[in-house]
Amino acid sequence: MKAEAQKDVDRILTENRRVVDQALDRGIRKAMLRHKKDGLPVVIERDGKIESVKPEDLGY
16 A cells, blocks of 8 residues: 555544444444344454354344
8 A cells, every 4th residue: 555545544544533433333233233134153253262153142
């Protein structure tokens, strides 16, 4: 990535942190709900280990 483009990304993440975090939260929620609806587990990392979470245990 060019130095100018990296500066733009860094600026956006710094100046709009709350908006970026909200967008990530919405995306995660949407993905979790879709996995639950489709009956698919979600693979996560917890305490350095990879785990598969059953759809009924997602809590969404």
